[in-house]
Amino acid sequence: MKNISINWKDRIIPVIFIIITLLFLTLFLVLPLAAIFVEAFRKGVEGYCASFRDPYAWSSIRLTLVTAAIAVPINVVFGVVAAWCIAKFEFRGKNILITLIDLPFAVSPVIAGLIFVLAFGRQTTFGGWLIDHDIKIIFAVPGIVLATIFVTFPFVARELIPLMQEQGILEEEAAVSLGANGWDVFWKITLPNIKWGLLYGIILCNARAMGEFGAVSVVSGHIRGETNTMPLYIETLHAGYESVAAFSIATLLAALALVTLIAKTIVEWKVKRERMVDNS
Amino acid sequence: MSIEVKNITKRFGKFTALNNVNLKIPDGELVALLGPSGSGKTTLLRIIAGLEEFEPNQNADILFQNKSVVGNRIAERKVGFVFQHYALFRHLKVFDNIAFGLRVRRGKDRFSRTEIRNRVLELIHLIQLDGLENRYPDQLSGGQRQRVALARALAIEPKFLLLDEPFGALDARVRQNLRRWLRRLHDEIKLTSVFVTHDQEEALELADRVIVMNKGRIEQDGTPTEVFHHPKNAFVMDFLGSVNLFHGRVVSGQVVFDQPLEGKQTQFFVRPHEIELLPNDPDGAGFPATIRRVQLAGSIAKIELTDRNNKEIFVEMSHEKYLLYQFGVADTVFVVPQKTVVFEEDYSI
């Protein structure tokens, strides 16, 4: 009852804002998400399960897993190395380096695919030489992996750099003064402090690696059973009016996206709590 | 173990943090590096530890027990460093924080599990935190964290201990207790220790020797009594306690305040407790001033006055002495300095 003096204008604005927010987000985010599952089960559970009896579905799932299994660890190692270099040392040209690391985010995924076609395609001398020696990169798995590495390149570094910069180097200095070597400092001090941020970076990197469409589409050649990842296979099915099958495969990727969102929420909560503890 | 610093200069861009500093710290002493912020004291401490580099110079050197350690990595120097905000490993319990330096040893210096356990528990006992070894740093009070940081530094059996503003982040009462505790600890273990502080009281109370720094230079190096009672220059005198600055003249070997005609004008420094207030001035040794405020709460009486030029003067005296004259606010009295100090160069407060 203490807000008696507040007039109707002060109450109406929050209500309008909340309604707009809910409507806008429902329209653009909730409906599409719901549509995926509704469309996938259009022909019932039986129809849904039937989509996965296709051996092409399994080969696309396998290829997606293989691609992520190669691209993600490479970029995790790189991301940690780059974040260590950028966050723990002061040097000239640091901002340029950060901008360059972000570059793959600024480039259209289609261009990300194109550059590898330009590098290894049969129209180039190098590409011709590769084909002569029976080494396939474009329209084959190596090209898909390369394009995936390119588009997922910044995720881990991006997640870690601000976190590590914020944490500073005091604890690391203390560890060194107690006789720890570089590995000890990293494994025993730095890593435990960044573990949540790193985990989140890996999850994001993985989500993008499994879900990348544009870049992979350009280098893959869409060979069913050979170079179709899950997103490409969804496209193939969709183009062939196999809607239920397309959405069934899509539910797996949508579930991955939901797991990613949940992980993000948990990690943010953890990081926030740790920060609160630090400030106490 | 003694520490010697020779011809050390350090610049950060255009700012000179240390300007050709020379210093010798004898074995077993507890030494304070005292100075205002920006005086270079923390930089000096970090250079001794090996956390910071100095400007290359063929005469520059740092010696531990007469042996140069320049080029030695920080780990090889075996320095116990206590960081200003403790830099405790927040993901490790008290026990593991203290054990860290023992566990990272490699090769023949390795400790066994039981050795580590015994050492750490011994240290926890020393810092009086028995029973708290399974707490995380964020579950400790400021004073407790400080002691854990100290134990962690002591665990590696350092040759000496360097402490950066060890009490800076603590509130007044905890600071007092911890100060005394650290002094007793030092008397017990006799480890050469250097601590940085900007608090003169802390330096004078705690240290065997005080090194006063200003603008990247060492202004004075001596026992607390020496630096307090025989300051080498105006800066040291001012920094080590409140002080009154008077302008006067020296006429035939005597200080005169009120006759502005003859002799060379000079600055005089007088500590508040070395001033007499008298109802009259038969010898002409003082000058008149008006009492503005009297503060009697505390162990001594503190009196604020202004002279004819509205310049403030601070005087301290015992309650007995104050009661003797019964001065009140707005009374005009004579200010008679008992012990004046003159420095050659001019200095403004």
Added chain:
Amino acid sequence: MKKHSVLPGFGLTFGITLAYLSLIVLLPLSLIVLNTASMSFADFLKAIGSKQVIASYKLTFGASLLAATINGIFGFIVAWTLIRYKFPGKRIIDAIVDMPFAMPTAVSGIALTAICAKNGWVGSLLVPFGIKIAYTQLGVLVALIFIGLPFVVRTLQPTLEDLDKEVEEAAASLGATKFQTFWYVIVPSVLPALMTGFTLAFARALGEYGSVVFISGNLPMKTEITPLLIVMKLEQYDYAGATAIAMVMLIASFVLMFFINLSQWYARRFSN
């Protein structure tokens, strides 16, 4: 070059970072510039200036700009609501804002197509009004709004959170109306972040491919976006044409990236 540090590993990590960056990102990207440079200028102009390509620029830039503007407005409302108001389900709403980041674009593409098609949940409601979304330029816009939504919200949120409520209260205590407080106090302090978010959303929309190609229907001269033309040229083995268009897009991305860095730099100065 580098300030002294007792921590080891600068040389090693810097070397690896630079080498890997060069190999995976810089070297391949430079191929676009190199291949473009080997074309004659007339060929280059012809490749980037054909009617079909020009139509795609118009659609891509126009729809991206419009989508970023809509996201700027609604993104502000969403961010403001999430920071300032309490309502049930807020945490779920907050988490779901990131969905366009997490959802694979192909999945978003077919999902948006499904709800916007004539028989879809939203599309069917609009049929009586003669409005079609799927397979029209409107569809492109819808996909680009979807994909750019999180950028504005996520760049605004920290700024709105840091916005000191005391400053608003101070403005009110000095006699400012709610609207004046909003216009003179809040808007100027969130403007740099809003600009950054807008530019990020715009940049992302320009290059977007996966979520658009399903809903757009790819009708020649009508709903073809520029990235699609690159793909089509490649499918026709017209590498030079594809590279030339890619070069144009690359330049556009770099200009935008420059603006983003500039506005972030400005925001940092502003906040200090």
